[in-house]
Amino acid sequence: MGDLNVKAAKTGMLANAEVIKLVRKKIKEYKIKNLVVDPVMVATSGDALLDEKAISEMRELISIARISTPNIHEAEILSGVEIKTINDMQRAAYELGNTVVKGGHLDAVDVLSYNGEIILYKSRIGRKKIKLHGAGCAFSAAIAASLAKEKNVPEAVAEAKKYVDSAIERYLRVGQGSYILDTGGIKLSETVEDERKKGVLDNIEKAINNLTANPQAYRLVPEVGSNIAMALPGAKKLDETAGLSGRMVKAERQVIPAGIVRFGGSSHMARVVLKAMEYNKEKRAAMNIKYTPEIVDACRELGYIISTFDRKKEPPSTGTMEWGTSKAIKEAGEFPDVIFDEGGRGREAMVRVLGGDAVEVKNKALEIAEILK
Known part of the structure; x- marks a missing residue:
C-alpha cells in the first residue's frame, strides 16, 4: 500500500x-x-x-x-x-x-x-x-x-x-x-413471499427496466421525475400499492431509477391509482410524465381518451391527486387513458397515464415518446 x-x-x-x-x-x-x-x-x-x-x-x-x-x-x-x-x-x-x-x-x-x-x-x-x-x-x-x-x-x-x-x-x-443481500443492485424491487405482491413488483420492475432501456424515454420525464405505481386487486390503502421509493430521473438522454420498487414506495401516483380504481377496479396502474402541448397532441394522435382538470378550481382542504383524478374521470364520460393538468403556482404541469398494469402504462408512454421523436 x-x-x-x-x-x-x-x-x-x-x-x-x-x-x-x-x-x-x-x-x-x-x-x-x-x-x-x-x-x-x-x-x-x-x-x-x-x-x-x-x-x-x-x-x-x-x-x-x-x-x-x-x-x-x-x-x-x-x-x-x-x-x-x-x-x-x-x-x-x-x-x-x-x-x-x-x-x-x-x-x-x-x-x-x-x-x-x-x-x-x-x-x-x-x-x-x-x-x-x-x-x-x-x-x-x-x-x-x-x-x-x-x-x-x-x-x-x-x-x-x-x-x-x-x-x-x-x-x-x-x-x-x-x-x-443484493449488494450489487441486481434487483430493482423488494423481495416478498406473497405471490400476489411478487406479481405486482415484477410487473413494475419490468416496466421500469423497459423504460430505462428505451432511447426515447427521456423525452417523457418531468422536472420532478417520473414514477409508476400499481395496486393489488381490490386495493384500498397506500401500502397495498407499490412504486419506486424514489423517482425516475433524466440524466442527459438517459432515464435512471432512484430507489427501489416496494409496497408503500409511492404516494402521489398511488393516490391516483386508488382513486381511479373507485371508477374502474381493473385500472390498477398509473405513471406521471411531463406536460407539453406536443405530448397532449401525441395522445390525441394515438386515439387515447383524454381528460383534464384545473388546479385553480381545487376546493380547499382536498388532495390534488384524489380530487383531480375524480373530477377528470367524471367529466370524461368514459374512463380516460390520460389525465393532464397545466399546473399552478409552484406546481409543475403533469400528464398521468392510466392502465391495467404497469407494463400497459409503460407501453402507452413509450408510444407517446415515439411520436415525439
Whole structure:
C-alpha cells in the first residue's frame, strides 16, 4: 500500500493470531487512520471462524481501529458481557469502545459507542425471519466507504445502515444455501413471499427496466421525475400499492431509477391509482410524465381518451391527486387513458397515464415518446 493514498481500510476474517498480529503491524506501518475492523468470529451458520487463541490479538487490533463492528455473539466474546437486550448491547459497546454492535440477531437495532456517546440505529425494515449471509460484511464495508468520503463515524454508520437495509429488502437466493443481500443492485424491487405482491413488483420492475432501456424515454420525464405505481386487486390503502421509493430521473438522454420498487414506495401516483380504481377496479396502474402541448397532441394522435382538470378550481382542504383524478374521470364520460393538468403556482404541469398494469402504462408512454421523436 506504499504507492496508494489509502483513505480507509476494512478487515474481514483473520483466522489466527499470527495473521492478526501482521495486519496490526502493517496498519501502523502505513498509518491508516480509518480502519474498520469486522471481527469475523462466528458465521451466520453458527460456525466458529476464529481460533480461540487469537481473541486477545483481535482485541489489540480493535484498540487501534476507528470503529469495529462485532455482531452480538462476537461482542459477547470480546467484551465479556452477556447480551440479551439492547441495554446489554449498549454495555458491551461501551466496554469495547468505538464500536457498533450489530443487532441483526436481536431487534435489528445497531448500537454505536463512539467517544463515550451511545447512538441507536433502528432498521427501517425490521428483522427478517430468514437466514441472510453477508449482511455484516456489507455493513462494515459500507462504513469504510463512507469514512473514505470523509464522513464522521456516526454519519458513516447511518449511511451503512440505510444501504444494508435496502440490500436486505432485495435479498435473493443462489442455490439451496442461505439467502444473500443484493449488494450489487441486481434487483430493482423488494423481495416478498406473497405471490400476489411478487406479481405486482415484477410487473413494475419490468416496466421500469423497459423504460430505462428505451432511447426515447427521456423525452417523457418531468422536472420532478417520473414514477409508476400499481395496486393489488381490490386495493384500498397506500401500502397495498407499490412504486419506486424514489423517482425516475433524466440524466442527459438517459432515464435512471432512484430507489427501489416496494409496497408503500409511492404516494402521489398511488393516490391516483386508488382513486381511479373507485371508477374502474381493473385500472390498477398509473405513471406521471411531463406536460407539453406536443405530448397532449401525441395522445390525441394515438386515439387515447383524454381528460383534464384545473388546479385553480381545487376546493380547499382536498388532495390534488384524489380530487383531480375524480373530477377528470367524471367529466370524461368514459374512463380516460390520460389525465393532464397545466399546473399552478409552484406546481409543475403533469400528464398521468392510466392502465391495467404497469407494463400497459409503460407501453402507452413509450408510444407517446415515439411520436415525439
